[in-house]
Amino acid sequence: MSDPHYEREAEKYESPIPSREHILSFIQKKPRTKHQLYDLLSLKDEQKRSFEKRLRAMVRDKQLSCNKAGVYRTFSKRGLLRGTVIANPKGFGFVSLDKGGKDLRLSTQQMKLVFHGDKVKVRLLNRKLDAEIVEVSETVKSVVGRLHLETHFPYVVVDDKRIKHNIIITELIEGCEDNQVVIVEILSSPTMISEATGRVVEILGTYLDEGVEVDSALHRHQIPNKFSDIAISDSNKLPTKVLVKDKENRLNISHLNLVTIDGEDSRDFDDAVYAEPTNKGWKLLVAIADVSHYISEGSKLDEEAFERGNSVYFPHMVVPMLPELISNGLCSLNPNVERLCVTCEMNIDT
Known part of the structure; x- marks a missing residue:
C-alpha cells in the first residue's frame, strides 16, 4: 500500500519516510515493533534513523504508545489508572494507585517524565505490574x-x-x-x-x-511550619490552665509521682509514666495528654494537626503538631501543674 502523503514527505526529506497517517494505518490493524514496521514499509537503512525519530514524536504527541518491549500501538485513554508517583533514589519508581491495591512499577525510562509526588494517569503493561506514563495530571509545584x-x-x-x-x-x-x-x-x-x-x-x-x-x-519533605490564622485564633480562645469544670467525672492522680522521659530541654511533654511494685509484680500507669478534650473532631485545629500527623524535631528547633500554646502549655505534662490526661493502668506479673 503506497503512502497517500508521499509528496508532502518528499518536500521535507531527501529520502522520504512514511507519513504519520501511513504509519497509523498499519498499527491500527495490529501493534507492531519498529523492526516489523521496517519490513512492512520496506525502509532503507538511511531512512531508519529519521523513522525512529518520527515514532518517538508520535509517542510524544499521544498518537502512539510504546511499551517496555518496544511494541507500538495506537494511543488510547481507555483503562487508564490514576495515582501518585513514588520515586526511588536508584532511578526507578512506583505508582501508588488512588483506588488502592498493589503499586505499579515505573522503569528508569518512564521516570524521566515525572517527579516524585506527581499525580499521573498510567497504563498497565503486563502482569508484572509494569506501567507507562500516559499523562501527568498534576506536577509538583x-x-x-x-x-x-x-x-x-x-x-x-x-x-x-x-x-x-x-x-x-x-x-x-x-x-x-x-x-x-x-x-x-x-x-x-x-x-x-x-x-x-x-x-x-x-x-x-x-x-x-x-x-x-x-x-x-x-x-x-513538605512539612507545614505555619498555622492558619483560624487555628491560631482558636488556640488563643482556650484556657491557659485546667478549669474546675474540666475536672468533673475525672479521677485525680496528681498525688502520684509520674515522670516523663524527655530531655532536659524539652518543652512538650505528651506522656508520663508511673510504676510501683505489687505482691504479684508491678502496677504501671501511662498517662497521655487528653488533647481531644480541647480540640473537637473536624475543627480547624484538628484538620491542621491531622495534616501534620506528628511534631518534627530538628537539632535546634521543633515544628509542633499543634500551636505552642497547646503543645507546650495546656496539653504538655509540665511539672507541678494540673493537666487532663487519658491514663492506662496495667498490672504486670513478674
Whole structure:
C-alpha cells in the first residue's frame, strides 16, 4: 500500500519516510515493533534513523504508545489508572494507585517524565505490574536545590535524591549567586528529550548558613511550619490552665509521682509514666495528654494537626503538631501543674 502523503514527505526529506497517517494505518490493524514496521514499509537503512525519530514524536504527541518491549500501538485513554508517583533514589519508581491495591512499577525510562509526588494517569503493561506514563495530571509545584550559574544556562540540582532531573532556570531573582540553596517554581515538566524548566522564587542561603539545612528539609519533605490564622485564633480562645469544670467525672492522680522521659530541654511533654511494685509484680500507669478534650473532631485545629500527623524535631528547633500554646502549655505534662490526661493502668506479673 503506497503512502497517500508521499509528496508532502518528499518536500521535507531527501529520502522520504512514511507519513504519520501511513504509519497509523498499519498499527491500527495490529501493534507492531519498529523492526516489523521496517519490513512492512520496506525502509532503507538511511531512512531508519529519521523513522525512529518520527515514532518517538508520535509517542510524544499521544498518537502512539510504546511499551517496555518496544511494541507500538495506537494511543488510547481507555483503562487508564490514576495515582501518585513514588520515586526511588536508584532511578526507578512506583505508582501508588488512588483506588488502592498493589503499586505499579515505573522503569528508569518512564521516570524521566515525572517527579516524585506527581499525580499521573498510567497504563498497565503486563502482569508484572509494569506501567507507562500516559499523562501527568498534576506536577509538583516547587522544589529546593543548589543553583549553578557557571554554564550558559543556569540550572538547579534538586536537593532530593529521589529526583534525578536538573531544572533549567529561565528566570532568576535579584541576589542569586552560584551554589546558593534556592526554591524553584516548576514551569514545565521533563520530557524524554528535554529537562524541566523553572524559575527561582526564593533564596534560602548557602549550605554553610545557619538554618538553611532545616529550611531545605522543611520544603523538601513538605512539612507545614505555619498555622492558619483560624487555628491560631482558636488556640488563643482556650484556657491557659485546667478549669474546675474540666475536672468533673475525672479521677485525680496528681498525688502520684509520674515522670516523663524527655530531655532536659524539652518543652512538650505528651506522656508520663508511673510504676510501683505489687505482691504479684508491678502496677504501671501511662498517662497521655487528653488533647481531644480541647480540640473537637473536624475543627480547624484538628484538620491542621491531622495534616501534620506528628511534631518534627530538628537539632535546634521543633515544628509542633499543634500551636505552642497547646503543645507546650495546656496539653504538655509540665511539672507541678494540673493537666487532663487519658491514663492506662496495667498490672504486670513478674
